[in-house]
Amino acid sequence: MSLALANPVMVASGCGGTGRELAAYGDPAELGGFVTRSITLAPRAGGHQPRIVETPSGLAHAVDLHNPGVDQFLALELPWLLQQGVTTFVSVVGRTLGEYAEIARRLGRTPGIAGVEVNLSPPDAAASSVFDAREPFHAASVVAAVHRDLPRGVPVLAKVRPDPVRVAETARAVLEAGADAVVVGNALPAAMPDGRDAGLSGPAVRPLAVRCLTEVRAALPDATVVACGGLATVDDVTTVLELGATAVQIGTALLHDPTTAHRLVGALAAPVAGEDEA
Amino acid sequence: MTEERGPLHVTGELLATKRIGAHHHLTVVARGVPERFRPGTFVAVSTGAERLARRPLWIHRVRPTGGYGATLELVVEERGPGTRWLVSQPAGTRLDVIGPLGRPFSLPKEPVACVLVGEGYAAGPLFPLAERLRERGCAITMVLVAPDEAHLLSALEARRSARAVTVVTADGSVGQRGSVADVLDETLERAGAAVVYAAGPDEVLHAAAAAAERAGAWSQVALERPMACATGLCHGCTVPVAGEGGHTRLVRSCTEGPVLRGDRVVWDGGEA
Numbered sequence: 001m002s003l004a005l006a007n008p009v010m011v012a013s014g015c016g017g018t019g020r021e022l023a024a025y026g027d028p029a030e031l032g033g034f035v036t037r038s039i040t041l042a043p044r045a046g047g048h049q050p051r052i053v054e055t056p057s058g059l060a061h062a063v064d065l066h067n068p069g070v071d072q073f074l075a076l077e078l079p080w081l082l083q084q085g086v087t088t089f090v091s092v093v094g095r096t097l098g099e100y101a102e103i104a105r106r107l108g109r110t111p112g113i114a115g116v117e118v119n120l121s122p123p124d125a126a127a128s129s130v131f132d133a134r135e136p137f138h139a140a141s142v143v144a145a146v147h148r149d150l151p152r153g154v155p156v157l158a159k160v161r162p163d164p165v166r167v168a169e170t171a172r173a174v175l176e177a178g179a180d181a182v183v184v185g186n187a188l189p190a191a192m193p194d195g196r197d198a199g200l201s202g203p204a205v206r207p208l209a210v211r212c213l214t215e216v217r218a219a220l221p222d223a224t225v226v227a228c229g230g231l232a233t234v235d236d237v238t239t240v241l242e243l244g245a246t247a248v249q250i251g252t253a254l255l256h257d258p259t260t261a262h263r264l265v266g267a268l269a270a271p272v273a274g275e276d277e278a
Numbered sequence: 279m280t281e282e283r284g285p286l287h288v289t290g291e292l293l294a295t296k297r298i299g300a301h302h303h304l305t306v307v308a309r310g311v312p313e314r315f316r317p318g319t320f321v322a323v324s325t326g327a328e329r330l331a332r333r334p335l336w337i338h339r340v341r342p343t344g345g346y347g348a349t350l351e352l353v354v355e356e357r358g359p360g361t362r363w364l365v366s367q368p369a370g371t372r373l374d375v376i377g378p379l380g381r382p383f384s385l386p387k388e389p390v391a392c393v394l395v396g397e398g399y400a401a402g403p404l405f406p407l408a409e410r411l412r413e414r415g416c417a418i419t420m421v422l423v424a425p426d427e428a429h430l431l432s433a434l435e436a437r438r439s440a441r442a443v444t445v446v447t448a449d450g451s452v453g454q455r456g457s458v459a460d461v462l463d464e465t466l467e468r469a470g471a472a473v474v475y476a477a478g479p480d481e482v483l484h485a486a487a488a489a490a491e492r493a494g495a496w497s498q499v500a501l502e503r504p505m506a507c508a509t510g511l512c513h514g515c516t517v518p519v520a521g522e523g524g525h526t527r528l529v530r531s532c533t534e535g536p537v538l539r540g541d542r543v544v545w546d547g548g549e550a
Contacts, residue, residue: 014512014513015511015512016511017509017510017511017512017513017533018510020510021509021510021511021533022511024284024285024509025285025287025509037513045528046513046516046528049503049516050504050514051513051514051515051516052331052504052505052506052512052514053504054329054330054331054360054506056328057328057330058330059330059331059506061506061512061514063512063513063514066513066516066528202330232327252330254507254511255330255331255332255506255507255509255511255512256324256327256330256331256332256507257287257324257374258287258376258507258509258511259287
């Protein structure tokens with residue numbers, strides 16, 4: 001199943017707010033896709049302050065899946081996105097396979113979403129409270145549980161751990177379990193200055209994310225792969241598209257400059273690719 | 279899609295930087311932003327792509343200037359690599375500015391007595407607020423707090439808008455020696471305050487909110503939280519507030535704040 005994106009630039013999970021905040025800087029419907037923050041079955045309050053600190057060429061973050069839960073999300077956040085015509089992918093995460101399946105059932109009853117992204121690799125303290133999908137077999141079980149409970153025609157994206165050693169193996173497993181595409185790259189497991197579990201995002205993680213992409217492409221040349229991790233400039237994006245990515249997700253760069261994704265769409269559509277950095 | 283009041287993303291220009299005491303006052307051209315400014319809103323400035331987090335800065339003044347349209351005056355205290363970069367830039371430096379961001383102070387409909395409490399550079403937004411309140415006929419009392427004279431913001435100017443000004447420094451270098459909590463109850467009573475506005479670190483905001491509650495006044499506090507995006511995208515700058523029915527929820531300081539009702543903020547037990 002193809003992802004049917006109007007262009008290859010997507011907003012990465014957790015970096016576009018509820019969508020409305022981004023709309024002040026450009027129409028989110030003009031982007032290839034918008035991935036929501038990860039939604040859980042029950043609401044989650046997330047981590048305490050400080051939640052985000054700047055690091056060299058990156059951000060360490062311990063937001064810990066702060067989200068309103070699937071029911072509030074469906075009532076208060078998704079309708080606006082669909083009304084605006086935003087190509088919306090809902091990121092989901094669960095504590096058990098049963099929770100993943102339950103979220104998928106509730107999303108499946110909602111017409112209009114472009115796909116579901118299964119978050120298999122939260123990097124912060126949330127990792128200890130969600131279903132452990134470090135083993136490719138377990139990652140595949142999660143994808144199968146979500147896939148089974150979604151109507152046909154709703155693509156499943158699997159966002160895998162950015163571990164170059166096992167990423168190809170994991171990608172193969174999730175694709176066999178029914179994923180339509182693999183999102184390669186997520187925040188790396190890291191720590192806040194006070195030692196709490198955190199994720200690390202931004203240009204600092206890009207070389208590793210690109211290595212994960214090349215590993216998956218080499219092992220699975222026919223797979224649909226979405227690249228994610230520290231991408232910010234036109235050059236970053238054209239590089240990963242040339243390496244075989246079908247689309248890209250822009251995350252941390254949006255926090256620095258909320259117009260980044262729209263500028264990338266414009267630059268990629270231009271007849272002669274811009275040489276300036278985005 | 280953008281409301282008239284919504285934030286703008288512009289490439290602005292640093293016109294001048296003036297050092298006053300421990301602060302740097304930056305005059306910035308950011309087309310369209312001054313016209314949308316309301317006291318309490320702020321701007322988020324990029325300090326270079328290698329520093330990913332935007333720096334939220336208070337707008338201290340909006341000045342109409344011939345030739346440039348209106349300019350913004352931002353007060354910056356050097357606190358880390360981002361602010362160090364910002365205060366060392368020469369005039370003419372291009373600055374990526376987003377603003378005005380956040381919800382402003384609400385103004386009373388009636389000309390009531392207001393007490394404005396601010397500490398250090400964070401007292402910045404209280405000055406344009408005082409002007410708006412004065413236009414509405416409100417009697418204004420200002421309480422300016424700082425560790426020492428160098429960190430005291432524009433005390434002379436405060437006397438222009440305010441009927442009474444109290445200055446408190448921790449070291450007694452100017453004004454009364456002590457802390458804000460020492461003067462609040464008496465000040466509120468003397469002023470007959472109906473509304474207390476506060477800007478500064480949490481200790482000051484909490485003290486102001488508590489004093490307002492004791493005096494039966496409303497309070498509005500402008501929170502300072504470190505922010506990554508300042509635009510509502512990252513959910514990094516959350517603050518717990520008490521909602522209806524005693525239910526606590528998290529709001530983002532950048533979009534639902536920075537100005538919140540003081541009696542609704544759930545203050546950290548240890549902070550005041």
